[in-house]
Amino acid sequence: xxxxxLKTLTMSVTLLEERVIYIxxxxxxxxxxxxxxxxxxxxxxxxxxxxxxxxxxxxxxxLTREAREVYAQREGYMIAQALLVESRFSRIAANLxxxxxxxxxxxxxxxxxxxxxxxxxxxxx
Amino acid sequence: xxxxxxxxxALFEVIEALCLGDLQxxxxxxxxxxxxxxxxxxxxxxxEETQHARAELQRAKEEAEAASRASxxxxxxxxxxxxxxxxLVQMLIHDLKNPLTAAxxxxxxxxxxxxxxxxxxxxxxEALASSSRMQRMTLDILDVLRLEGxxxxxxxxxxxxxxxxxxxxxxxRQQARGANKRLRLAPPxxxxxxxxxxxxxxxxxxxxxxxxxxxxxxxxxxxxITLECGLEEDGAVSIGVLxxxxxxxxxxxARVFEVYTRLAGERHARSSQGLGLAFCKLAVExxxxxxxVEENLPEGAAFRVRLPGPD
Numbered sequence: 001x002x003x004x005x006l007k008t009l010t011m012s013v014t015l016l017e018e019r020v021i022y023i024x025x026x027x028x029x030x031x032x033x034x035x036x037x038x039x040x041x042x043x044x045x046x047x048x049x050x051x052x053x054x055x056x057x058x059x060x061x062x063l064t065r066e067a068r069e070v071y072a073q074r075e076g077y078m079i080a081q082a083l084l085v086e087s088r089f090s091r092i093a094a095n096l097x098x099x100x101x102x103x104x105x106x107x108x109x110x111x112x113x114x115x116x117x118x119x120x121x122x123x124x125x
Numbered sequence: 126x127x128x129x130x131x132x133x134x135a136l137f138e139v140i141e142a143l144c145l146g147d148l149q150x151x152x153x154x155x156x157x158x159x160x161x162x163x164x165x166x167x168x169x170x171x172x173e174e175t176q177h178a179r180a181e182l183q184r185a186k187e188e189a190e191a192a193s194r195a196s197x198x199x200x201x202x203x204x205x206x207x208x209x210x211x212x213l214v215q216m217l218i219h220d221l222k223n224p225l226t227a228a229x230x231x232x233x234x235x236x237x238x239x240x241x242x243x244x245x246x247x248x249x250x251e252a253l254a255s256s257s258r259m260q261r262m263t264l265d266i267l268d269v270l271r272l273e274g275x276x277x278x279x280x281x282x283x284x285x286x287x288x289x290x291x292x293x294x295x296x297x298r299q300q301a302r303g304a305n306k307r308l309r310l311a312p313p314x315x316x317x318x319x320x321x322x323x324x325x326x327x328x329x330x331x332x333x334x335x336x337x338x339x340x341x342x343x344x345x346x347x348x349x350i351t352l353e354c355g356l357e358e359d360g361a362v363s364i365g366v367l368x369x370x371x372x373x374x375x376x377x378x379a380r381v382f383e384v385y386t387r388l389a390g391e392r393h394a395r396s397s398q399g400l401g402l403a404f405c406k407l408a409v410e411x412x413x414x415x416x417x418v419e420e421n422l423p424e425g426a427a428f429r430v431r432l433p434g435p436d
Binding site: 027028059062064065087088089090092093096100 | 154156158159160162163166167170173174177
């Protein structure tokens with residue numbers, strides 16, 4: 001399968017395999033509610049819904065409260081989400097997202113990309 | 126000051142501002158996203174969430190206050206409408222009273238004016254009985270409305286209760302005879318015939334009438350209805366109307382005194398347009414008394430009234 005990569009103002013999205021996408025928020029950006037809604041619209045339009053999402057939170061940009069709310073609560077676009085972390089900053093950001101925004105979909109933090117992908121594929125079956 | 130020193134300073138400024146209640150204060154994270162940024166970012170997120178929760182709380186409070194205001198307004202409007210309705214009913218019933226009184230008086234004169242043939246006399250007497258019944262009903266409705274609205278004054282005066290009981294029985298004897306029932310006054314108890322209680326004669330007379338009418342209406346023919354009255358040891362007045370009908374199941378006894386209540390499962394439900402017994406309850410309670418119904422062994426119902434004596 002050929003990799004498809006899309007770019008928006010605040011992130012790049014790559015279709016890694018069928019229904020598994022990799023999201024990389026662009027460093028130094030702060031996503032607002034509008035950014036989050038536009039990003040989701042692009043993903044659903046170009047790559048479909050019910051996706052397994054791998055978010056690379058290592059050295060990423062940050063989200064406003066409203067943007068976190070959109071990603072955590074919007075239904076339909078994903079079935080599970082793995083957050084890839086490394087630094088103390090990314091771990092804290094991911095933990096705050098999981099504990100405070102309480103996403104509707106299964107969401108877990110990983111330091112290892114392969115482990116994250118295995119967990120995501122488990123949700124596709 | 127070193128670079129880290131300046132960033133720590135900035136971080137502490139944000140912490141200080143947050144501690145002083147400025148929830149808008151935010152730390153500006155650097156592109157490095159180092160440990161200081163991690164603390165700053167966590168503070169930012171917690172401040173945002175606190176601010177959001179506070180705004181939500183305020184909104185919920187305002188909504189609750191608005192709902193409470195709206196419900197108070199609706200309640201006041203409902204009370205106003207209820208009161209208007211009651212006033213209208215009261216006016217209508219009041220306006221009915223005068224023509225009914227005139228009709229009854231004319232029928233009474235007619236019944237005593239010869240020469241009437243026996244069938245004519247029977248017709249006039251039937252009309253007289255019907256108009257008297259309607260008169261009683263209008264009075265009941267008016268008094269129930271007044272008693273419920275606490276606008277009816279109880280006018281207490283020493284009265285001859287036994288005499289009042291005899292008047293009530295005399296007034297209903299013909300109706301009882303027509304229904305093939307016997308009315309009887311039990312011997313007065315406790316010296317009530319010598320010690321006149323202070324009660325509202327007009328209201329208590331109608332209580333007696335309603336209780337007797339109720340018994341006449343809902344008991345089988347060829348039975349006896351007994352009116353009792355007496356004085357208790359503590360000075361309370363006791364009145365009883367005892368019949369030999371089917372009685373009232375215990376579970377339904379309290380409900381017979383409710384306005385417009387008919388008891389389920391009874392072909393001849395015990396209520397006088399749902400008002401007679403309701404009137405009795407309100408009139409007795411306006412005297413500070415109590416009314417209840419119990420079994421009249423071996424069969425029948427006993428409606429009992431207790432009016433407290435002088436303090």
